[in-house]
Structure formats: structure tokens, C-alpha cells
Amino acid sequence: MQENTQRLYWVDVLRLVAMLMVIAAHCVDIYNATPQDDPMNSFWGVFIGSLMRPSVPLFAMMTGLLLLPIRESAAEFYKRRIPRVLIPMVLWSAVYYLIPWLTGVAGLDKSVITTLFPFEFSPSQEAGDAMRNIARIPFTFNGYTTHMWYLYMLIGLYLLMPFFSAWVEKRDSTMTNTYLLLWLCSLTLPYLKQLIAPNLFGECAWNEFGTFYYFAGFAGYLLLGHILARRHHMPLRRIIAMGVMLYISGYIITYTGYASMAVQYSYEEAPELLELFWQFCSPNVVLMALGIFLVVQRINITSPRLQSLLAATTRCSFGTYLMHYIFIGPVILLLTPLGMPTPLCVMASVIIVFGICWSLTALIYKALPRAARYIVG
Numbered sequence: 443m444q445e446n447t448q449r450l451y452w453v454d455v456l457r458l459v460a461m462l463m464v465i466a467a468h469c470v471d472i473y474n475a476t477p478q479d480d481p482m483n484s485f486w487g488v489f490i491g492s493l494m495r496p497s498v499p500l501f502a503m504m505t506g507l508l509l510l511p512i513r514e515s516a517a518e519f520y521k522r523r524i525p526r527v528l529i530p531m532v533l534w535s536a537v538y539y540l541i542p543w544l545t546g547v548a549g550l551d552k553s554v555i556t557t558l559f560p561f562e563f564s565p566s567q568e569a570g571d572a573m574r575n576i577a578r579i580p581f582t583f584n585g586y587t588t589h590m591w592y593l594y595m596l597i598g599l600y601l602l603m604p605f606f607s608a609w610v611e612k613r614d615s616t617m618t619n620t621y622l623l624l625w626l627c628s629l630t631l632p633y634l635k636q637l638i639a640p641n642l643f644g645e646c647a648w649n650e651f652g653t654f655y656y657f658a659g660f661a662g663y664l665l666l667g668h669i670l671a672r673r674h675h676m677p678l679r680r681i682i683a684m685g686v687m688l689y690i691s692g693y694i695i696t697y698t699g700y701a702s703m704a705v706q707y708s709y710e711e712a713p714e715l716l717e718l719f720w721q722f723c724s725p726n727v728v729l730m731a732l733g734i735f736l737v738v739q740r741i742n743i744t745s746p747r748l749q750s751l752l753a754a755t756t757r758c759s760f761g762t763y764l765m766h767y768i769f770i771g772p773v774i775l776l777l778t779p780l781g782m783p784t785p786l787c788v789m790a791s792v793i794i795v796f797g798i799c800w801s802l803t804a805l806i807y808k809a810l811p812r813a814a815r816y817i818v819g
Contacts, residue, residue: 449749449753450508451741451743451749451752451753452738452739452740452741452742452743453504453507453508454743454752454753454755454756455738455741455743455752456500456504456734456735456738456739457501457504457756457759458752458755458756458759459500459734459738460496460497460498460500460501460504461497461756461759461762461763461796462792462796463493463494463496463497463500464494464497464498464589464763464766465762465766465770465791465792465795465796466490466493466494466788466789466792467490467491467494467495467497468589468766468767468770469490469770469774469788469791469792469795470486470487470490470491470788471487471491471560471561471588471770472487472557472560472771472774473486473487473784474487474488474491474560474709475560475561475709476556476560482784483784484704486784486785486788488697488700488701488704489697490785490788491700491720492693492696492697492700492720493693495696495720495722495727495730496689496692496727496730496731496733496734498592498722499660499663499722499727499728499731500731500734500735501592502599502660502663502664502667503663503664503666503667503670503731503735504667505596505599505663505664505667506663506664506665506666506667506668507667507668507670507671509603510603510606510607510610510664510665510667510668511607511608511610511611512603512604512607515604516604516605519600519603519604520600520601520604523600524597524600524601525816526815526816526819527593527596527597527600527819528593528597529816530760530761530764530816530817530818530819531579531590531593531594531764532579532580533816533817534587534590534764534765535576535579535583535587535590536576536579537768538559538586538587538590538767538768539572539575539576539579539586539587540572540576541558541586541768542555542559542562542565542566542567542571542572542586543567543568543569543571543572545558545567546567546568552565552566552567555567557771557774557775558768558771558772559585559586559588559771560585560771561585561588561709562584562585562586562588563585563709563710587767588767589763589766589767592763595660599660599661599664602661603664606661606664606665610665610668618665618669621657621662621665622662622665622666622669624654624657625657625658625661625662625665626662626725626728627654627657628654628655628657628658628659628662628723629658629662629723629724629725629728630725631643631652631654631658632718632721632724633718633724636715636718658723659723660722660723662723663731666728666732667735670735670736670739674736678740681736681737681740682737682740684733684736685732685733685734685735685736685737686733686737687733688729688730688732688733688736689729689730689733689734690733691726691729692725692726692727692728692729692730692731692733693726693730695719695725695726695729696719696720696726696727696730698719699718699719699720699726700716700717700718700719700720703715703716703717703718703719704716754804755800757807758799758800758803758804758807758818760803760818760819761799761802761803761806761807761817761818761819762796762799762800762803764818764819765799765802765803765818766795766796766799769794769795769798769799770791770795773791773794773795773798774787774791777790777791777794803818806818
């Protein structure tokens with residue numbers, strides 16, 4: 443957790459919420475990425491998937507909250523943080539790339555791969571393809587490791603943070619507010635490109651770095667989490683009302699936007715347009731993330747037993763993130779024949795997948811205490 447401060451148990455709650463949201467978002471991938479015989483599956487895929495969009499922004503906000511400002515040299519920070527992300531990322535990416543080949547070794551039909559990895563539209567069971575994917579791990583990912591994009595982005599945030607931290611320490615509210623204002627402007631660019639023109643503010647075929655490029659991305663979430671670290675003295679009822687209002691208003695835009703795009707596009711045709719309103723760096727998702735953050739921030743955990751349980755649970759969150767995508771497909775395959783309503787199936791899948799991944803991560807920590815940090819972070 444955060445260095446030089448008392449443990450913030452509400453952050454453990456927030457991390458748990460974000461982790462469950464990530465798993466739920468990936469549990470509905472199969473309903474969104476592949477054609478469904480039952481139109482209600484498609485509806486629930488969009489409905490539930492839209493609810494879960496704040497998950498990654500919440501993780502970025504927690505990173506800024508817990509790590510800014512950095513109290514060590516850049517070299518020390520990089521040495522301590524980056525290997526704990528990079529090494530597990532390489533290890534688990536290799537595991538994911540070997541799974542399609544193993545399905546072929548086991549004599550399973552290639553269609554099984556699509557169930558396990560719904561965003562891989564050209565599945566292969568060839569060993570050579572698995573080896574080529576593994577060789578490219580440091581540079582890129584694909585449909586087998588779709589969730590690993592976050593780790594590449596996180597390493598980029600870590601690289602930035604020592605420089606970002608030097609500015610944050612100045613505590614200049616004018617500069618901070620100006621940065622956030624420009625960042626908010628950058629969040630509208632995907633929408634403006636569709637409404638006005640694809641090339642905005644200097645972007646063109648020979649230049650992708652427009653006016654707001656240097657204020658765009660997840661760095662704004664880092665700063666937002668850092669600024670919101672201090673609780674506001676607003677009455678609890680008002681905070682809850684504000685949080686709910688922010689979340690619902692953001693959700694309405696997110697859901698209706700995605701639903702309207704789903705009528706026109708598919709993931710195979712134009713994923714960037716289909717997920718236009720699902721982008722993590724968008725005004726509507728910021729509203730949703732803010733709403734959850736503000737409400738959870740006011741949770742006060744006083745029970746030592748609950749504090750211990752939360753600490754133990756969230757300690758395994760990174761390992762859970764790394765491995766959860768392996769188990770989602772098999773769990774859904776096992777639950778589908780039971781005939782449960784789609785929302786209940788998704789809920790059960792989230793609980794089962796989280797339980798499996800948490801147990802395996804905890805087992806790795808116990809069995810390999812020295813190596814665990816390089817296996818599950």
C-alpha cells in the first residue's frame with residue numbers, strides 16, 4: 443500500500459470493486475464480441491459492460507493517490523516498480539499464447555479458442571504461431587492477451603511518474619486546475635473527430651500529435667486520484683447523492699452511445715467506432731469513475747477482522763488480474779447449460795473466477811514467497 447502513511451482501507455474496498463468490475467466486463471465479452479442467437483444476451487452484454495467501464499480509470503486513480511508524490515529517486519522507483527509489472531506480464535502472456543496450441547494438442551476443435559478468447563478473430567493452434575506471439579510480447583499483444591494492454595499502459599505511467607511527481611510536489615493549484623481543464627478537453631477529441639473531422643488541431647497523415655496530445659491519456663487520472671485523496675467535508679448524504687448522480691449520468695451516455703454504435707458496426711469491422719463511447723478516457727467514463735470514487739472514499743472500516751480480510755483479499759488483486767482471463771471462458775461454458783438468466787450467470791461467473799484466481803494467487807504467495815512477486819506481482 444501507500445508508503446509513509448496509515449493504510450487506507452477504503453482504498454482496499456475501491457480496489458476490490460474495480461477488480462470485480464474488470465472480471466464482470468470480461469465475462470460479457472463473449473456476448474459483445476460474437477454473434478448471439480438470443481438477442482437478450484446482446485442486450486445484457488451491452489448493459490452490464492457499460493456499467494463496468496470505470497474499472498481501469500479507478501485503478502489509475504488509485505495509482506496516483508497512493509504513489510504521488512514519489513519519495514525516492516527515479517532509478518529506485520523504476521527498479522522497484524517496473525520489474526513487478528513487466529516480468530509477470532511477460533510470463534502470463536506466454537501462458538496465454540500457449541493455450542491455443544495446447545487445445546490443438548488435446549485434439550479440441552478450433553472453435554473452442556473463440557469461446558476462450560472472443561476477441562481473437564483469427565485463431566490458430568499452430569506451435570509456430572504461439573512462438574511468434576511469445577517473441578513479440580515485449581512490444582505488442584493481441585486477442586489472446588487482450589487485458590494485458592493495461593500493463594503496457596501502467597509501465598508507461600510508471601515511467602512518467604518521477605517527472606510528474608516533481609511538478610505535483612509544488613502544490614500549485616492554478617497549474618493543477620489548468621492541467622485538468624486541458625485534460626478534460628482532450629477527453630472530447632474522439633467524439634469531435636466523428637462530429638467535425640478526423641484531423642483536428644494539427645493532426646494529419648504526417649503528424650499524430652495534436653494540440654491536446656500532451657495532456658491526453660491516463661496521466662489525468664493519476665492527478666485526479668492524487669487531488670481527491672483528501673476527503674471533502676461535504677455531508678455524507680450529499681456526497682452519496684452526488685456520486686450516484688455522476689455515475690448514472692455517465693452511464694446513460696455510455697450505454698446509449700455504445701448501443702447506437704452496435705447497430706452500425708461490429709468488432710471485426712470497426713472496433714474503434716463500436717467502442718467510441720466505451721473509451722476509458724472519455725467524459726462519460728470520468729463521470730462514472732468520479733461517482734464511485736467519491737462514495738467509496740467515505741466508507742469507514744473500523745473492524746480489525748474486516749480490515750485484515752480486505753488487506754488479504756486485495757493483496758492478491760494483481761495476480762487475479764493477470765490470470766482471470768484464462769478461467770472466464772471455461773466457467774461460462776460450465777454455467778451456460780444450467781439455463782440461468784444471463785445477469786445471474788455473469789454474477790456467478792464473476793464470483794467463481796475471482797475465487798479461483800484469488801486462491802491460486804494466495805497459494806503462490808504461500809508456496810513461493812520469494813518468487814511470488816515476479817509471478818503474480
